[in-house]
Amino acid sequence: MYTKQGLKFFTASIATVAICVSGMSAFAHTRLEVAEIADNTRASNNVIVGHGCGERNVIGTSVVFPDGVDSSVVVDGQPHTGTLADFVDNWGNLIKKNYSKDVFTHQQSKTDANGNVLGFWAGGGDSLPHDMNGYIPFRVGPVTLKSDSCVASVKFYVSIADICEITPTSGFNENTVNFWTHNNLGTPYDRTGTTDDGPATLTVVRDTTANPLPESCGGKGVAVEVKSSAAQINRDMPIKLDGTQIWPQ
Amino acid sequence: MSPHFFDRIPCIFFLIIVLTIASSSHAHDAGATMDPNGNVASFTGFAQVSCTNSGSVPTDHLVASIKDTSPPQDNLLVNLQVIHVGNNINRANSTTDAVSGDANFSPEVRVPGGNGTYLLLVNKTGAGARSFIVSYHCMAVDGVTHTDTDILVYQFE
Numbered sequence: 001m002y003t004k005q006g007l008k009f010f011t012a013s014i015a016t017v018a019i020c021v022s023g024m025s026a027f028a029h030t031r032l033e034v035a036e037i038a039d040n041t042r043a044s045n046n047v048i049v050g051h052g053c054g055e056r057n058v059i060g061t062s063v064v065f066p067d068g069v070d071s072s073v074v075v076d077g078q079p080h081t082g083t084l085a086d087f088v089d090n091w092g093n094l095i096k097k098n099y100s101k102d103v104f105t106h107q108q109s110k111t112d113a114n115g116n117v118l119g120f121w122a123g124g125g126d127s128l129p130h131d132m133n134g135y136i137p138f139r140v141g142p143v144t145l146k147s148d149s150c151v152a153s154v155k156f157y158v159s160i161a162d163i164c165e166i167t168p169t170s171g172f173n174e175n176t177v178n179f180w181t182h183n184n185l186g187t188p189y190d191r192t193g194t195t196d197d198g199p200a201t202l203t204v205v206r207d208t209t210a211n212p213l214p215e216s217c218g219g220k221g222v223a224v225e226v227k228s229s230a231a232q233i234n235r236d237m238p239i240k241l242d243g244t245q246i247w248p249q
Numbered sequence: 250m251s252p253h254f255f256d257r258i259p260c261i262f263f264l265i266i267v268l269t270i271a272s273s274s275h276a277h278d279a280g281a282t283m284d285p286n287g288n289v290a291s292f293t294g295f296a297q298v299s300c301t302n303s304g305s306v307p308t309d310h311l312v313a314s315i316k317d318t319s320p321p322q323d324n325l326l327v328n329l330q331v332i333h334v335g336n337n338i339n340r341a342n343s344t345t346d347a348v349s350g351d352a353n354f355s356p357e358v359r360v361p362g363g364n365g366t367y368l369l370l371v372n373k374t375g376a377g378a379r380s381f382i383v384s385y386h387c388m389a390v391d392g393v394t395h396t397d398t399d400i401l402v403y404q405f406e
Protein backbone atom coordinates (compact mmCIF):
# COMPACT_ATOMS: atom_id res chain seq x y z
CA MET A 1 0.00 0.00 0.00
CA TYR A 2 1.25 3.47 -0.74
CA THR A 3 1.07 6.36 1.65
CA LYS A 4 -1.54 8.96 0.83
CA GLN A 5 1.20 11.42 0.22
CA GLY A 6 3.23 8.92 -1.70
CA LEU A 7 0.31 7.96 -3.88
CA LYS A 8 -0.55 11.56 -4.60
CA PHE A 9 3.02 12.35 -5.41
CA PHE A 10 3.40 9.18 -7.37
CA THR A 11 0.49 10.16 -9.60
CA ALA A 12 1.96 13.57 -10.18
CA SER A 13 5.32 12.01 -10.89
CA ILE A 14 3.88 9.77 -13.57
CA ALA A 15 2.42 12.77 -15.37
CA THR A 16 5.64 14.67 -15.09
CA VAL A 17 7.64 11.78 -16.38
CA ALA A 18 5.30 11.22 -19.32
CA ILE A 19 5.52 14.83 -20.35
CA CYS A 20 9.04 15.79 -19.61
CA VAL A 21 11.39 12.89 -19.24
CA SER A 22 14.21 12.80 -21.68
CA GLY A 23 17.29 12.62 -19.49
CA MET A 24 19.11 9.50 -18.56
CA SER A 25 18.73 7.71 -15.26
CA ALA A 26 21.93 7.19 -13.36
CA PHE A 27 20.56 4.59 -10.90
CA ALA A 28 23.31 5.44 -8.48
CA HIS A 29 23.61 3.19 -5.47
CA THR A 30 22.71 4.65 -2.13
CA ARG A 31 26.00 5.64 -0.59
CA LEU A 32 27.51 7.84 2.11
CA GLU A 33 28.51 11.32 1.04
CA VAL A 34 31.79 10.95 2.92
CA ALA A 35 33.04 7.41 2.58
CA GLU A 36 36.39 7.86 4.30
CA ILE A 37 37.27 9.62 7.55
CA ALA A 38 40.31 9.80 9.79
CA ASP A 39 40.34 8.06 13.14
CA ASN A 40 39.61 10.10 16.24
CA THR A 41 37.68 12.62 14.17
CA ARG A 42 34.02 13.57 14.46
CA ALA A 43 32.48 13.99 11.03
CA SER A 44 29.14 15.04 9.59
CA ASN A 45 27.87 12.87 6.79
CA ASN A 46 24.85 12.01 4.69
CA VAL A 47 23.27 8.90 3.34
CA ILE A 48 22.55 9.83 -0.25
CA VAL A 49 19.50 8.03 -1.57
CA GLY A 50 20.12 8.02 -5.28
CA HIS A 51 16.87 6.89 -6.84
CA GLY A 52 13.50 5.35 -6.30
CA CYS A 53 12.14 1.95 -7.23
CA GLY A 54 11.83 2.46 -10.92
CA GLU A 55 9.47 5.41 -11.10
CA ARG A 56 8.17 4.96 -7.59
CA ASN A 57 9.21 7.44 -4.96
CA VAL A 58 11.08 6.52 -1.81
CA ILE A 59 8.92 6.86 1.30
CA GLY A 60 11.52 5.86 3.88
CA THR A 61 14.99 4.54 4.47
CA SER A 62 16.45 2.18 7.06
CA VAL A 63 20.17 2.34 7.84
CA VAL A 64 22.12 -0.23 9.88
CA PHE A 65 25.77 -0.12 10.89
CA PRO A 66 27.56 -3.27 12.11
CA ASP A 67 27.28 -3.52 15.89
CA GLY A 68 30.77 -4.95 16.31
CA VAL A 69 29.40 -7.53 18.72
CA ASP A 70 28.66 -10.49 16.47
CA SER A 71 29.85 -8.84 13.27
CA SER A 72 32.16 -10.73 10.95
CA VAL A 73 35.65 -9.26 10.83
CA VAL A 74 38.09 -9.71 7.96
CA VAL A 75 41.75 -8.70 8.14
CA ASP A 76 43.64 -8.25 4.90
CA GLY A 77 41.04 -10.41 3.24
CA GLN A 78 41.22 -13.22 5.76
CA PRO A 79 38.58 -14.05 8.39
CA HIS A 80 39.57 -12.89 11.87
CA THR A 81 38.78 -15.16 14.79
CA GLY A 82 38.67 -12.31 17.29
CA THR A 83 36.34 -9.34 17.44
CA LEU A 84 36.32 -5.75 16.29
CA ALA A 85 37.50 -4.79 19.77
CA ASP A 86 40.92 -6.11 18.75
CA PHE A 87 41.22 -3.09 16.47
CA VAL A 88 38.82 -0.42 17.70
CA ASP A 89 38.53 0.89 21.25
CA ASN A 90 35.12 2.48 21.19
CA TRP A 91 32.83 1.22 18.44
CA GLY A 92 29.19 0.71 19.31
CA ASN A 93 27.53 4.07 19.93
CA LEU A 94 29.14 6.55 17.59
CA ILE A 95 26.35 7.09 15.08
CA LYS A 96 23.90 9.90 15.68
CA LYS A 97 21.12 10.98 13.34
CA ASN A 98 21.02 14.71 12.65
CA TYR A 99 17.46 15.88 12.90
CA SER A 100 16.14 17.08 9.58
CA LYS A 101 12.81 17.28 7.77
CA ASP A 102 14.38 18.18 4.47
CA VAL A 103 13.50 14.82 2.94
CA PHE A 104 11.35 12.88 5.40
CA THR A 105 9.27 14.17 8.27
CA HIS A 106 9.96 11.44 10.82
CA GLN A 107 13.13 9.83 12.02
CA GLN A 108 14.45 7.86 14.92
CA SER A 109 17.56 6.07 16.05
CA LYS A 110 17.89 2.30 16.07
CA THR A 111 19.29 1.17 19.40
CA ASP A 112 20.38 -2.01 21.10
CA ALA A 113 19.06 -3.13 24.48
CA ASN A 114 21.44 -0.74 26.24
CA GLY A 115 20.43 2.30 24.22
CA ASN A 116 23.51 2.35 22.00
CA VAL A 117 22.74 3.71 18.54
CA LEU A 118 23.46 1.29 15.68
CA GLY A 119 21.61 3.04 12.89
CA PHE A 120 18.54 5.07 12.16
CA TRP A 121 15.52 5.35 9.96
CA ALA A 122 13.72 8.24 8.33
CA GLY A 123 10.39 8.25 6.58
CA GLY A 124 7.08 9.93 6.00
CA GLY A 125 6.12 13.19 4.41
CA ASP A 126 5.76 13.91 0.74
CA SER A 127 8.22 11.14 -0.24
CA LEU A 128 11.45 11.50 -2.15
CA PRO A 129 10.89 11.88 -5.91
CA HIS A 130 12.29 8.84 -7.64
CA ASP A 131 14.52 10.90 -9.89
CA MET A 132 16.11 13.03 -7.19
CA ASN A 133 18.79 12.58 -4.55
CA GLY A 134 17.81 12.57 -0.92
CA TYR A 135 20.39 13.56 1.70
CA ILE A 136 19.79 11.96 5.08
CA PRO A 137 22.16 13.62 7.58
CA PHE A 138 23.95 11.98 10.45
CA ARG A 139 27.18 12.29 12.35
CA VAL A 140 29.91 9.82 13.18
CA GLY A 141 31.75 10.21 16.45
CA PRO A 142 35.50 9.81 16.77
CA VAL A 143 36.42 6.20 16.04
CA THR A 144 39.49 5.29 18.06
CA LEU A 145 41.68 2.74 16.34
CA LYS A 146 43.70 0.80 18.90
CA SER A 147 47.06 2.45 19.27
CA ASP A 148 48.79 -0.82 20.12
CA SER A 149 47.37 -2.72 17.15
CA CYS A 150 48.54 -2.78 13.53
CA VAL A 151 45.21 -1.63 12.17
CA ALA A 152 45.62 0.88 9.33
CA SER A 153 41.98 1.16 8.38
CA VAL A 154 38.57 -0.22 9.25
CA LYS A 155 35.87 -0.42 6.61
CA PHE A 156 32.33 -0.67 7.96
CA TYR A 157 29.71 -2.03 5.58
CA VAL A 158 26.49 -0.08 6.06
CA SER A 159 23.29 -1.90 5.15
CA ILE A 160 20.49 0.28 3.80
CA ALA A 161 16.95 -0.31 2.60
CA ASP A 162 15.20 2.40 0.59
CA ILE A 163 11.51 1.69 0.89
CA CYS A 164 9.02 2.61 -1.83
CA GLU A 165 6.03 0.65 -0.57
CA ILE A 166 5.27 -0.88 2.81
CA THR A 167 4.89 -4.62 2.36
CA PRO A 168 5.60 -7.80 4.25
CA THR A 169 8.87 -9.49 3.36
CA SER A 170 6.97 -11.56 0.81
CA GLY A 171 6.28 -8.34 -1.06
CA PHE A 172 9.90 -7.32 -1.45
CA ASN A 173 10.78 -6.71 -5.09
CA GLU A 174 12.32 -4.05 -7.31
CA ASN A 175 9.09 -2.06 -7.23
CA THR A 176 8.77 -1.92 -3.45
CA VAL A 177 12.25 -1.62 -1.98
CA ASN A 178 15.86 -1.09 -2.98
CA PHE A 179 18.30 -3.06 -0.86
CA TRP A 180 21.84 -1.79 -0.46
CA THR A 181 22.74 -4.77 1.63
CA HIS A 182 24.86 -7.89 1.51
CA ASN A 183 23.76 -10.56 -0.93
CA ASN A 184 24.81 -13.55 1.11
CA LEU A 185 23.61 -13.32 4.70
CA GLY A 186 20.47 -15.36 4.20
CA THR A 187 18.09 -12.71 5.50
CA PRO A 188 14.91 -11.41 3.86
CA TYR A 189 16.79 -8.13 3.45
CA ASP A 190 19.57 -9.54 1.28
CA ARG A 191 20.20 -7.79 -1.99
CA THR A 192 19.67 -9.92 -5.05
CA GLY A 193 22.86 -10.16 -7.04
CA THR A 194 25.88 -12.24 -7.81
CA THR A 195 28.40 -9.84 -6.30
CA ASP A 196 28.38 -8.47 -2.78
CA ASP A 197 28.45 -4.85 -3.82
CA GLY A 198 25.30 -3.64 -2.15
CA PRO A 199 26.22 -1.98 1.15
CA ALA A 200 27.54 1.52 1.45
CA THR A 201 30.89 1.76 3.18
CA LEU A 202 32.49 3.97 5.77
CA THR A 203 36.25 3.57 6.06
CA VAL A 204 38.10 4.89 9.08
CA VAL A 205 41.74 5.51 8.21
CA ARG A 206 44.46 5.68 10.81
CA ASP A 207 46.15 9.04 11.07
CA THR A 208 49.66 7.71 11.45
CA THR A 209 50.97 11.11 12.46
CA ALA A 210 48.74 11.37 15.50
CA ASN A 211 48.38 7.61 16.01
CA PRO A 212 51.55 5.98 14.62
CA LEU A 213 51.75 2.27 14.06
CA PRO A 214 53.71 0.35 16.69
CA GLU A 215 57.21 -0.53 15.59
CA SER A 216 56.28 -4.19 15.82
CA CYS A 217 54.03 -3.73 12.79
CA GLY A 218 57.10 -3.25 10.62
CA GLY A 219 55.71 -0.12 9.05
CA LYS A 220 52.79 -1.94 7.48
CA GLY A 221 49.27 -1.80 8.80
CA VAL A 222 46.39 -4.17 8.19
CA ALA A 223 43.05 -3.42 6.54
CA VAL A 224 40.05 -4.51 8.56
CA GLU A 225 36.53 -4.96 7.20
CA VAL A 226 33.40 -5.32 9.31
CA LYS A 227 30.07 -6.77 8.19
CA SER A 228 26.84 -7.06 10.11
CA SER A 229 25.72 -10.53 11.08
CA ALA A 230 22.48 -11.97 9.75
CA ALA A 231 21.12 -11.87 13.28
CA GLN A 232 21.79 -8.16 13.55
CA ILE A 233 20.23 -7.39 10.18
CA ASN A 234 17.13 -9.38 11.08
CA ARG A 235 16.94 -7.51 14.38
CA ASP A 236 17.84 -4.00 13.29
CA MET A 237 16.73 -3.55 9.69
CA PRO A 238 12.99 -3.52 10.44
CA ILE A 239 11.52 -0.17 11.44
CA LYS A 240 9.95 -0.45 14.86
CA LEU A 241 8.21 1.98 17.14
CA ASP A 242 7.02 1.18 20.64
CA GLY A 243 7.71 -2.47 19.97
CA THR A 244 5.46 -2.48 16.95
CA GLN A 245 6.98 -3.13 13.59
CA ILE A 246 6.12 -0.52 10.99
CA TRP A 247 8.09 -2.06 8.16
CA PRO A 248 8.02 -4.69 6.85
CA GLN A 249 4.39 -5.50 7.53
CA MET B 250 5.19 6.05 6.25
CA SER B 251 1.58 4.94 6.33
CA PRO B 252 -1.52 6.79 7.51
CA HIS B 253 -1.64 4.44 10.48
CA PHE B 254 1.95 5.30 11.24
CA PHE B 255 1.22 9.02 11.36
CA ASP B 256 -1.74 8.49 13.67
CA ARG B 257 0.44 6.72 16.17
CA ILE B 258 3.28 9.18 16.40
CA PRO B 259 2.03 11.37 19.31
CA CYS B 260 0.98 8.33 21.33
CA ILE B 261 4.29 6.63 20.70
CA PHE B 262 6.31 9.61 21.84
CA PHE B 263 4.16 9.88 24.98
CA LEU B 264 4.72 6.23 25.81
CA ILE B 265 8.43 6.56 25.31
CA ILE B 266 8.58 9.42 27.77
CA VAL B 267 6.45 7.70 30.38
CA LEU B 268 7.55 4.13 30.21
CA THR B 269 11.15 3.98 29.15
CA ILE B 270 13.53 2.40 31.57
CA ALA B 271 16.36 1.85 29.15
CA SER B 272 19.31 4.14 29.47
CA SER B 273 19.32 7.31 27.46
CA SER B 274 21.93 9.92 26.91
CA HIS B 275 21.58 13.59 26.20
CA ALA B 276 24.76 15.56 25.59
CA HIS B 277 26.92 14.34 28.44
CA ASP B 278 24.33 13.43 30.99
CA ALA B 279 22.92 9.93 31.00
CA GLY B 280 19.86 9.01 33.00
CA ALA B 281 17.96 5.81 33.66
CA THR B 282 16.35 3.73 36.38
CA MET B 283 18.31 0.94 37.98
CA ASP B 284 16.51 -2.12 39.27
CA PRO B 285 13.04 -1.00 38.16
CA ASN B 286 11.38 -3.97 39.89
CA GLY B 287 13.22 -3.25 43.10
CA ASN B 288 14.60 -6.72 43.68
CA VAL B 289 18.12 -6.73 42.26
CA ALA B 290 20.58 -5.46 44.83
CA SER B 291 23.48 -6.21 42.49
CA PHE B 292 22.09 -4.15 39.61
CA THR B 293 25.02 -2.55 37.81
CA GLY B 294 25.39 -0.15 34.94
CA PHE B 295 28.64 -0.48 33.02
CA ALA B 296 29.73 1.92 30.31
CA GLN B 297 32.79 3.21 28.53
CA VAL B 298 33.42 6.89 27.92
CA SER B 299 35.69 7.71 25.02
CA CYS B 300 37.68 10.94 25.20
CA THR B 301 39.32 12.47 22.15
CA ASN B 302 40.68 15.80 21.02
CA SER B 303 38.55 18.87 20.71
CA GLY B 304 40.18 20.24 17.59
CA SER B 305 43.85 20.14 18.49
CA VAL B 306 43.23 20.19 22.22
CA PRO B 307 43.71 16.79 23.85
CA THR B 308 41.91 15.40 26.84
CA ASP B 309 43.69 15.52 30.17
CA HIS B 310 41.12 13.96 32.45
CA LEU B 311 37.51 12.91 32.93
CA VAL B 312 35.23 14.48 35.50
CA ALA B 313 32.03 12.74 36.57
CA SER B 314 29.31 12.84 39.18
CA ILE B 315 25.99 11.17 39.88
CA LYS B 316 22.60 12.38 41.10
CA ASP B 317 19.97 10.14 42.64
CA THR B 318 16.63 11.53 41.50
CA SER B 319 14.44 9.09 43.44
CA PRO B 320 12.82 9.93 46.77
CA PRO B 321 15.08 9.27 49.76
CA GLN B 322 15.11 5.75 51.16
CA ASP B 323 17.08 4.65 54.19
CA ASN B 324 20.30 2.84 53.41
CA LEU B 325 19.78 3.04 49.65
CA LEU B 326 22.25 5.25 47.82
CA VAL B 327 23.71 5.32 44.32
CA ASN B 328 27.41 5.22 43.64
CA LEU B 329 29.63 5.92 40.66
CA GLN B 330 33.09 4.54 40.01
CA VAL B 331 35.41 5.78 37.27
CA ILE B 332 38.36 3.68 36.15
CA HIS B 333 41.14 4.40 33.71
CA VAL B 334 43.69 1.86 32.53
CA GLY B 335 46.34 2.65 29.96
CA ASN B 336 48.67 5.42 28.83
CA ASN B 337 50.71 4.39 31.88
CA ILE B 338 48.03 6.02 34.02
CA ASN B 339 46.07 3.43 35.96
CA ARG B 340 43.73 5.30 38.25
CA ALA B 341 40.23 5.03 39.71
CA ASN B 342 37.90 7.12 41.81
CA SER B 343 34.37 6.91 43.17
CA THR B 344 31.60 9.15 44.42
CA THR B 345 28.23 8.75 46.15
CA ASP B 346 25.17 10.96 46.17
CA ALA B 347 24.64 11.00 49.90
CA VAL B 348 21.31 12.84 49.72
CA SER B 349 18.78 11.20 47.45
CA GLY B 350 16.10 13.17 45.72
CA ASP B 351 17.54 16.63 46.17
CA ALA B 352 18.74 18.83 43.34
CA ASN B 353 22.42 18.23 43.92
CA PHE B 354 24.87 15.90 42.29
CA SER B 355 27.41 13.94 44.27
CA PRO B 356 30.86 15.46 44.69
CA GLU B 357 32.60 15.49 41.33
CA VAL B 358 35.49 13.07 40.85
CA ARG B 359 38.38 13.57 38.48
CA VAL B 360 40.40 10.78 36.91
CA PRO B 361 43.44 11.57 34.79
CA GLY B 362 44.16 9.48 31.73
CA GLY B 363 44.40 11.67 28.65
CA ASN B 364 42.71 10.74 25.41
CA GLY B 365 41.31 7.26 25.44
CA THR B 366 38.67 5.27 27.23
CA TYR B 367 37.42 5.41 30.78
CA LEU B 368 35.16 2.83 32.41
CA LEU B 369 32.13 3.89 34.41
CA LEU B 370 30.27 1.70 36.89
CA VAL B 371 27.00 2.70 38.50
CA ASN B 372 25.53 0.68 41.35
CA LYS B 373 23.60 1.06 44.58
CA THR B 374 23.76 -0.14 48.13
CA GLY B 375 20.80 -2.51 48.08
CA ALA B 376 17.62 -3.67 46.38
CA GLY B 377 15.25 -0.95 45.22
CA ALA B 378 14.53 1.12 42.17
CA ARG B 379 16.77 4.15 41.81
CA SER B 380 16.53 6.73 39.08
CA PHE B 381 19.71 8.62 38.49
CA ILE B 382 21.63 10.93 36.21
CA VAL B 383 25.34 10.60 35.52
CA SER B 384 27.25 13.64 34.34
CA TYR B 385 30.52 12.90 32.55
CA HIS B 386 32.84 15.23 30.72
CA CYS B 387 36.22 14.82 29.09
CA MET B 388 38.28 17.89 29.90
CA ALA B 389 41.49 19.52 28.76
CA VAL B 390 44.32 20.30 31.14
CA ASP B 391 42.98 23.81 31.73
CA GLY B 392 39.91 22.30 33.40
CA VAL B 393 37.67 24.53 31.30
CA THR B 394 37.86 23.26 27.74
CA HIS B 395 35.47 20.39 27.07
CA THR B 396 37.03 17.79 24.82
CA ASP B 397 35.10 15.32 22.68
CA THR B 398 33.10 12.88 24.78
CA ASP B 399 31.22 9.74 23.69
CA ILE B 400 29.66 6.91 25.65
CA LEU B 401 29.06 3.23 24.95
CA VAL B 402 26.83 1.30 27.35
CA TYR B 403 27.90 -2.30 27.90
CA GLN B 404 25.50 -3.42 30.59
CA PHE B 405 22.44 -2.25 32.45
CA GLU B 406 21.09 -5.04 34.57
